Amino acid sequence: MQEGTVLEMRGIHKSFPGVHALQGVQFTLRKGEIHALMGENGAGKSTLIKVLTGVYSKDEGSIMLDGHKGEVSIKSPQDAQNVGISTVYQEITLCPNLSVAENMFIGRTTAGAVLKWKDMNRAADKILKNLDIPAKATQQLGSCSIAVQQMVAIARAVDMDCKVLILDEPTSSLDEQEVEKLFKLMRDLKSRGVGIVFVTHFLDQVYAVSDRITVLRDGKFIGEYTVAELPRLKLVSTMLGKEMDDLADIKEDKAVNSQKDEVPVIEVEKLHSTTGIKPFDFYINKGEVNGFTGLLGSGRSECVRAIFGADKTIGGVIKIEGKKVKIAAPIDAMKHGIAYLPEDRKNDGIIGDLSVKDNIILALQVLEGFFKPLSEKEKNKFAEEYIKLLDIKTASPETPIKSLSGGNQQKCILARWLLTHPNYLILDEPTRGIDVGTKVDIQKLVLKLASEGMSITFISSEQDEMIRTCSRLVVMRDGRVVGELTGDDISQTKIMSTIAGE
Amino acid sequence: MEKKTNILKKFVGNQLFIPLVALLLLIIFNLINDPSFFVITILKTKEGFPVLSGSLISIIDFGSELAILAIGMTIVTAATGGQDISVGAVIAISGSTMLRVLCGTNPQPDKLLAPIFVAFLVGALAAMLCGAFNGLLVAQFKIQPMVATLILYTAGRSIAAWINENRLPIIGEPSFGYIGNFLPGVPIPTPVFIAIACMIIIALVQKFTNLKLFTQAVGINEESSRLNGINPKFMKFMSFVILGLFVSVAALIKVTRISTITYSVIAKDIEMDAILAVALGGNKLSGGKYNIWASILGAYVIQFLTTTLYKLQVRSDALPAYKAVVVILLVIISAPAVRDKFAQITKKIKAKKAVNGGV
Numbered sequence: 001m002q003e004g005t006v007l008e009m010r011g012i013h014k015s016f017p018g019v020h021a022l023q024g025v026q027f028t029l030r031k032g033e034i035h036a037l038m039g040e041n042g043a044g045k046s047t048l049i050k051v052l053t054g055v056y057s058k059d060e061g062s063i064m065l066d067g068h069k070g071e072v073s074i075k076s077p078q079d080a081q082n083v084g085i086s087t088v089y090q091e092i093t094l095c096p097n098l099s100v101a102e103n104m105f106i107g108r109t110t111a112g113a114v115l116k117w118k119d120m121n122r123a124a125d126k127i128l129k130n131l132d133i134p135a136k137a138t139q140q141l142g143s144c145s146i147a148v149q150q151m152v153a154i155a156r157a158v159d160m161d162c163k164v165l166i167l168d169e170p171t172s173s174l175d176e177q178e179v180e181k182l183f184k185l186m187r188d189l190k191s192r193g194v195g196i197v198f199v200t201h202f203l204d205q206v207y208a209v210s211d212r213i214t215v216l217r218d219g220k221f222i223g224e225y226t227v228a229e230l231p232r233l234k235l236v237s238t239m240l241g242k243e244m245d246d247l248a249d250i251k252e253d254k255a256v257n258s259q260k261d262e263v264p265v266i267e268v269e270k271l272h273s274t275t276g277i278k279p280f281d282f283y284i285n286k287g288e289v290n291g292f293t294g295l296l297g298s299g300r301s302e303c304v305r306a307i308f309g310a311d312k313t314i315g316g317v318i319k320i321e322g323k324k325v326k327i328a329a330p331i332d333a334m335k336h337g338i339a340y341l342p343e344d345r346k347n348d349g350i351i352g353d354l355s356v357k358d359n360i361i362l363a364l365q366v367l368e369g370f371f372k373p374l375s376e377k378e379k380n381k382f383a384e385e386y387i388k389l390l391d392i393k394t395a396s397p398e399t400p401i402k403s404l405s406g407g408n409q410q411k412c413i414l415a416r417w418l419l420t421h422p423n424y425l426i427l428d429e430p431t432r433g434i435d436v437g438t439k440v441d442i443q444k445l446v447l448k449l450a451s452e453g454m455s456i457t458f459i460s461s462e463q464d465e466m467i468r469t470c471s472r473l474v475v476m477r478d479g480r481v482v483g484e485l486t487g488d489d490i491s492q493t494k495i496m497s498t499i500a501g502e
Numbered sequence: 503m504e505k506k507t508n509i510l511k512k513f514v515g516n517q518l519f520i521p522l523v524a525l526l527l528l529i530i531f532n533l534i535n536d537p538s539f540f541v542i543t544i545l546k547t548k549e550g551f552p553v554l555s556g557s558l559i560s561i562i563d564f565g566s567e568l569a570i571l572a573i574g575m576t577i578v579t580a581a582t583g584g585q586d587i588s589v590g591a592v593i594a595i596s597g598s599t600m601l602r603v604l605c606g607t608n609p610q611p612d613k614l615l616a617p618i619f620v621a622f623l624v625g626a627l628a629a630m631l632c633g634a635f636n637g638l639l640v641a642q643f644k645i646q647p648m649v650a651t652l653i654l655y656t657a658g659r660s661i662a663a664w665i666n667e668n669r670l671p672i673i674g675e676p677s678f679g680y681i682g683n684f685l686p687g688v689p690i691p692t693p694v695f696i697a698i699a700c701m702i703i704i705a706l707v708q709k710f711t712n713l714k715l716f717t718q719a720v721g722i723n724e725e726s727s728r729l730n731g732i733n734p735k736f737m738k739f740m741s742f743v744i745l746g747l748f749v750s751v752a753a754l755i756k757v758t759r760i761s762t763i764t765y766s767v768i769a770k771d772i773e774m775d776a777i778l779a780v781a782l783g784g785n786k787l788s789g790g791k792y793n794i795w796a797s798i799l800g801a802y803v804i805q806f807l808t809t810t811l812y813k814l815q816v817r818s819d820a821l822p823a824y825k826a827v828v829v830i831l832l833v834i835i836s837a838p839a840v841r842d843k844f845a846q847i848t849k850k851i852k853a854k855k856a857v858n859g860g861v
Contacts, residue, residue: 308729310728310729329728329731329733330728330729330730330731331731331732331733334731340729342729347723347725347726348725348726348729349726349729350723350726351718351719351722351723351726351727352722352723353718353722353790353791354715354718354719354722354791358715358719362715362719362730363730363731365712365715366712366716366730366731366732367731369712370711370712370713370716371710371711371712372712373709373710373711373712373715416730
């Protein structure tokens with residue numbers, strides 16, 4: 001190990017049934033540096049962190065730490081802590097109803113059955129002052145802001161004499177000022193020689209504090225760069241795995257007819273929800289396919305959820321064919337002909353124990369009303385019609401939907417919304433986790449529906465899909481709309497440069 | 503052959519299988535023990551009307567309240583994934599309200615102050631208000647159903663006594679007693695007809711509304727339901743109000759059986775039997791899919807068991823212990839884990855048979 005290195009991971013392999021999650025990944029952390037670990041969803045970031053902290057055991061590879069001869073073996077989170085690796089997670093894992101000091105010392109009070117409260121509080125106050133954290137030892141943790149709680153968690157970790165501090169998405173529930181405070185603390189710790197692993201999906205933040213960036217993609221180590229070597233645009237292309245040079249644009253004819261002069265089917269002004277997205281404007285014309293794009297967590301799902309009334313909106317106007325409407329709950333949106341296929345199929349989409357048939361007719365049934373149940377005959381007719389139309393593979397319409405494969409479940413949910421004959425269909429990651437054949441089917445269907453006059457918003461993590469289907473793309477970064485691309489501008493290069501903000 | 507096994511498999515997999523088997527076992531046991539259990543005789547009432555009598559009659563008679571409560575309890579369980587333990591206490595409140603409407607402040611009135619029907623409606627309103635209270639706590643404040651209903655479970659009987667200022671009203675009017683006993687000239691107990699009426703009503707409601715689909719959806723996946731335009735809070739709230747209505751019907755039967763009320767004893771521990779009926783019917787107590795007929799059958803199985811134990815001369819204070827033993831057995835048999843194991847074993851046996859047959 002080189003001088004000045006605190007942590008070195010080499011050739012790490014980890015497999016789960018069916019997935020080779022880490023394939024020979026390496027990671028090096030130096031003393032007093034902030035090192036961003038970047039990658040899209042499924043790249044292997046969290047698996048790597050979990051291997052390092054002893055949550056998972058690695059299949060192959062070695063981990064070396066400063067001050068330890070040879071390999072260290074980390075078999076449990078406890079081991080990790082003992083060798084000086086601490087983690088602060090996205091969600092705060094402290095006890096809000098205990099005091100700040102209690103939280104800092106819980107589970108590690110030294111010797112003796114009698115707790116010395118005074119000593120403990122004094123020690124806590126000293127640490128807090130040292131790190132310039134605005135909290136008192138005796139204060140109840142729950143009464144502090146989220147940022148301060150996060151800092152207390154960090155203080156706890158630091159005080160356990162840690163050499164490696166892992167911050168896993170620490171900023172996702174903080175506002176800008178709080179983030180600034182956290183950064184100050186991070187820089188402070190860095191100057192004390194702590195090596196910090198920083199996992200985040202906010203690009204701005206990476207460049208604000210990091211010294212180095214390691215990029216993972218599909219479980220593989222892509223490279224380690226200094227911040228200067230890797231400007232934003234290059235970072236995005238590295239994460240997505242598209243080299244700038246060979247970005248051949250896969251442009252195809254789109255069966256899309258967006259006329260400019262007509263009144264939009266849906267028009268949104270300054271819509272704002274409680275999920276942390278900034279107020280945004282949006283419109284979609286009849287027969288148009290557009291999309292929201294951006295990295296994971298950029299707020300693309302939150303935008304469409306706000307339109308559908310799935311999240312609580314706190315401002316803004318929604319107009320349908322020019323008329324102002326109020327959408328307070330999904331049912332209001334449905335009554336106005338809006339349909340929404342959610343991103344999280346299992347938790348937000350299917351009703352697992354109910355049959356394929358009941359799942360298909362559910363939305364239509366809700367629209368018909370409580371006192372107007374469809375007859376069994378109608379239900380069977382609809383179910384059979386859509387099972388055939390979308391080629392859903394199920395033993396029978398009575399089979400519980402949870403026993404179907406993911407792709408077929410997705411088709412059922414799609415059938416559910418098509419059955420309501422919406423004017424505006426929102427598809428959030430309709431092709432995630434399904435096989436290639438089905439993906440193409442869904443893309444074709446989207447274009448066909450649009451040519452019949454339906455307006456569709458299509459969101460996908462796979463940019464190829466978006467490029468192929470959408471005639472207009474709204475680009476988002478960190479909860480904000482940062483650009484809109486139409487026509488020939490819809491290309492990998494352009495999308496990435498807009499995401500990166502260059 | 504293939505078809506036969508399929509039918510058998512379907513039947514074993516059916517929710518009604520366990521309660522039916524339990525019922526069958528109880529019948530066989532009684533046949534061996536004392537066949538006179540099944541004898542139905544004709545007795546004469548004081549007024550000289552012939553009425554049916556026997557253990558079977560008392561099962562369908564005294565099982566009525568439980569069957570009615572099981573309907574409501576099934577819906578609450580399905581929608582909220584929890585149970586209402588206040589039904590016994592709310593029966594006391596609702597029954598007490600009915601008596602108060604009929605008697606006013608005179609515990610033994612010569613003439614009823616209001617028609618019995620009106621008294622029932624007011625009692626039903628009281629029970630549904632209690633349900634609304636429970637429903638509000640569960641749906642709006644997201645309190646666990648068992649904890650939320652613990653409030654009325656604890657306070658309900660005091661409230662019931664307070665409604666009649668702790669008097670013991672006794673109704674002399676004979677037509678009041680008809681409801682809980684026999685109508686003149688009809689040999690079958692009236693509660694049986696009331697229970698059947700409740701079953702018909704719930705069957706119609708399930709046919710002509712989306713109650714079943716929506717409650718199941720909410721119970722299985724609340725967030726999905728919301729994103730499909732269902733209002734989960736309202737469905738949960740309504741399930742308690744509906745249970746309240748059924749509770750008031752049970753209360754009417756309870757008070758008309760004896761034409762008076764004992765605040766501390768009336769419908770005591772009936773909530774546990776009602777919950778048990780739901781479980782015995784193979785319904786998940788964690789909510790979701792349900793079969794109301796299985797719960798109703800479960801209710802009658804429990805009553806069958808109680809009557810059998812009475813017949814065996816088990817002392818009434820020892821009854822719960824004996825009942826518990828049988829209940830443990832039934833619940834274990836109907837537990838999903840045991841069912842799966844059972845299915846695995848039958849599969850293995852079948853596979854072996856197939857191999858042997860092939861050779």
